[in-house]
Amino acid sequence: MTVLVVDDHPVVRDGVSLLLRYDPAMTVVGSAETGRSAIRRAGELKPVLILLDLRLPDMLAPEVIAELRRVHPAGRIVVFTAHGDHQGVRAALDSGAHGCLLKDVAGTDLVAALRQVLKGERVVDPRIFPDDGQRSDALARSGLTRREYEVLRLAAQGQTNPEIAESTGLARNTVKTYLQSALHKLGARNRVEAIGKASEAGLL
Template identity: 85%
Template sequence: MTATVLVVDDHPVVRDGVTLLLRAEPSLKLIGSAESGRVALLRVGELRPDLILLDLRLPDMLAPEVIAGLRQVHPAGRIVVFTAHGDHQGLLAALDAGANGCLLKDVAGTDLVSALRRVLRGERVVDPRILPDHSSRSDALARSGLTRREYEVLRLAAQGQTNPEIAETTGLTRNTVKTYLQSALHKLGARNRVEAIGKASEAGLL
């Protein structure tokens, strides 16, 4: 089955390069491109691609803003951030905003195709050169048994956010936030949120 792809990058050479790479790959079909965040939101709304390859730095919007907008117009689309900047804090913000992966632009063509296929299968793919500690955090998360949402709620609590603030940040209801937090406490064997944050830090989750 062929998956559709939209490329969002303000550099024509990158858009052309990805076009050439995907042209040789029958399982991935490039259906369009956009050179800014605003155009990307319009095009994704019209074309509804299976996967969006998104540059971290666009002229008009930051990647986390674009990701939040894309999640509203096309929640089912998978988003992979494509960047030349491996150590950029914006990558963490992009992952927190809901990106399904982050890849460096010097990735070889076969590796790019393989990574995109993995994302389409539901995996979260992050180039190990980008965030060296990310894989260990993923392992710790898998061991803890926390779901991504439980972890997200706990991480925001660790940043000092109250339940109503977490609800506003995540778009969840206050009751749902409370449920996720209680579930996270239970899984971590903690009696309250302070203890849970301490245990999560010790486990390498925060």
């Protein structure tokens, strides 16, 4: 299982190689210091896994993820960050990342998490979104589907329907349909009222 490590700090790149020694089946085949070099190397090496720093010097993580998915669609992308930056992590996950781990993760935990990602699971360190359990309960009570919730959450961030469509890869009419359905389920007349009710319900 080949791994590409993308981070602008040499100590992190070297550290990951040491951590992955816990599993001889995983091999670091390359590294990159910037988003642009990561995209180029992913296209060349076709790694099974890409461990990507959330903050790179030349590109935002969502931009890098979108390009990585274009040049190497089969690669599994896991964001690796020292910061529990909620907005940054959510943006990365919305862009197609398959997981997010904090850099202080133990070697055995890192290997276990990466194996889960390879099985098709989305793995996010519970310390990043500690209130996600409560949010899941609130979501179940609201009757909103995951897609409806995702569209509503992006609307709450101030995104327009065309911007939501671009972020999610959905058609604009589909975004409109999901938003209208969310409004109906929340008993709201418009998106502002829906965002307010969703916030009160602990969804946002």
